[in-house]
Structures are given as C-alpha cells and as structure tokens.
Amino acid sequence: MLTTVGVNSPQAVKRWATSLALEADKQTYYQRFIGSGENNIIERRTDLEDDAGDAIKFDLSVNLRGGVTTGDNVVEGTEEPLTFYQDEVKIDQVRKGASGGGRMTRKRTLHDLRRIARDRTATYMAEWVDEGFHVYLSGAPTAANQDSKFSGEFAGNPIQAPDSDHQLYGGTAVSKATLTAADKMNVALIERVTVKPRMMNATNPDVMKMTPVSIEGAKRFILLMSPFQAYDMRVETGDLSWSKIQQALATSEGRNSPIVKGGLGMINDTVLHQHEGVRRFSDYGVGGNVSAARSLLMGRQAGVVAYGSGGRGTRFTWVEKMFDADNQVAIYCGAILGMKKTRFNGKDFGVIAVDTSCRDPNAA
Structure with a gap:
C-alpha cells in the first residue's frame, strides 16, 4: 500500500x-x-x-624558540612566555x-x-x-571562471589575498605583472614549490611552518591546479616521465586515503590534483593580457x-x-x-598560492 x-x-x-x-x-x-x-x-x-x-x-x-638552561644554572627567570x-x-x-x-x-x-x-x-x-x-x-573574489555561483564574502568572513611569504609564480616571474605566457606549470616549478613549506620557518622564524598531513605514517602536501595547468605539466613532462609521476602515487603509503584518491600523481611527497573550479584570470602580464591560474599548495589546516x-x-x-x-x-x-x-598574525598558515600562465589548449 x-x-x-x-x-x-x-x-x-x-x-x-x-x-x-x-x-x-x-x-x-x-x-x-x-x-x-x-x-x-x-x-x-x-x-x-x-x-x-x-x-x-x-x-x-x-613554538618555543629560546635556548635551554644547562647544568646547575638557575632556570627560574628564564621562562619563555607562551604565545x-x-x-x-x-x-x-x-x-x-x-x-x-x-x-x-x-x-x-x-x-x-x-x-x-x-x-x-x-x-x-x-x-x-x-x-x-x-x-x-585563493584569496581571489574575482576571476575569469564562468558559471560563478559564489558572489563574494560570505557570513562576514574576509577574503584575504596571499601574503608575500605564501605566494609564488611560475618561471622567473616575481609578480602578476612580470608573468609571461612562457611561465607555465611544469615539474621543475613543482619541485621548487615543494621546498617552500619545508624551509619557510628555517629561513624566516617569524613565519609559521607549514605542516603536511599525516596519512598511514606518510606526510603529504596537496597541489590543486587547473586542468589547463595540469595539461601544460603533462605535455612538458612527456609520457615516460609522467608515468613515473603516476606510479609514485599508485605505490605510495596512504594511497587509499581520500586525499590521495583521484590524484594525478605525486612529486616530492606532494599529491597532484586538478579541478575545473581553480581560479583563473585573464589580466596577468605587463600588458594585462596573459591568461593565468592560481594553483594551491596545501598542508594541514589550510x-x-x-x-x-x-x-x-x-x-x-x-x-x-x-x-x-x-x-x-x-x-x-x-x-x-x-x-x-x-x-594567524596577518600571515596565511597552511596554503601557498602558485600562479602560472595557462590557456585552453582547445581554444582557437
């Protein structure tokens, strides 16, 4: 019934x-x-x-940063305040x-x-x-993405652009204006980018260290990029090298974790992902006419x-x-x-923005 x-x-x-x-x-x-x-x-x-x-x-x-007290030296009065x-x-x-x-x-x-x-x-x-x-x-309220559903700040949470310690660019570019059409996503850039979170606190103690997520004993970062950026990387890499990148992920520890499933491959303990919603732009370069996208290197609590x-x-x-x-x-x-x-303290904590040029490979 x-x-x-x-x-x-x-x-x-x-x-x-x-x-x-x-x-x-x-x-x-x-x-x-x-x-x-x-x-x-x-x-x-x-x-x-x-x-x-x-x-x-x-x-x-x-993290505490001061020295220690050794031997019979008096420890009282040397306390470091928790911040x-x-x-x-x-x-x-x-x-x-x-x-x-x-x-x-x-x-x-x-x-x-x-x-x-x-x-x-x-x-x-x-x-x-x-x-x-x-x-x-991404810290980017406006972009060239079509079919936008998100209209700006929500619930009073500010959209904050990356600070200078958490922003990188492809090629030799050091800013939005200096990015050229040749500054694309490639393996060399990813290798360079993955050094940044590991060394940022060592090179600047005032910047909080980015921490990878732990999955089944392995430590992993995530690099989320536009399919246009992923295409540039695969074409530049070639079939043989790309198969090694895929194999690195397929045989890795934690390969059954949700953050690994669906990944493109892995470079230097960084799982590569792609999504069509990654923010894209059309106004980079000195003439404001270079198409670009902002990939995101993410760790814990991004x-x-x-x-x-x-x-x-x-x-x-x-x-x-x-x-x-x-x-x-x-x-x-x-x-x-x-x-x-x-x-925290005016600095991003778990994400680095990586801007590269990219364009639709099927565009006229």
Missing part, C-alpha cells in the same frame, strides 16, 4: 534533509579534504553544531529554492519532486561550497569550515510550501555554515 506523506510533513522534512546532506557531501569535491581535528587540509569545527552562536574563535600556539595567535570563522544561512510548477504543468508526484529537488539542490550546493573554498583559499544545525537533528534544512492558492509547490533547501582560509 502506497503511503502519501503530505507537503512539509515532519517525516518528509527530516528524511529529505538528511538525504540532501549525504548527497551534497558525495558531490562536494573538497569533502575529501575535510575532517575534524588538526590533521586535515580543511579542519571542520563542530563547536556550533550543538551550541548557540554564529562565530568560532580558535588559537594557534607558537597564541587567533583566527575566527563565522557562519550564516544559505538557501536555494526550486519550484515544481502549477497543477496544470506538474506531471510528477510529490515524491518525484522531492527526489529531483534533492538531486538538483545537492549538485548546486556542492558546486557552491567548492567554489567558496576556491575563493577563500582552511576551516564550521556548520550550524539545520534543526531536527540534521545539518541541512528542507522546507516544502504550497503557494498560489495551493496551486504550486516549492521546496527550499539550505544549510548554516561558514568557511575561510586560516590566517
């Missing part, structure tokens, strides 16, 4: 809100990088999922509505409408969240995400409503969340 669950019934709301959350997570690219605790590319803060409030403040403790830097992420509500149309145009059952609304909204929310991470981690409760024990919200004298049905889906790049 078929049971019809009415519009906006509590059973339907909870079921489809939960289903939406699961489906959106499956489709969100960055989900593979998200986890609770410091040993994640994107740290998920759970403080607001059960408690009231719209902001989370979190600390970074600075903490603080960052904050705020959350807000984001919603998307879908209309099923009126009685004369609607040929589907309410169950079908719910399923379709879930599928389409899950895809939209996944793309919105992914673009949000691209924007915040970013942070926080969620609020959607009610009824779910993370997402689901509201069904009849309108137009009960002629039309609309479904509204959403979530309460916030995201940003981690930044």
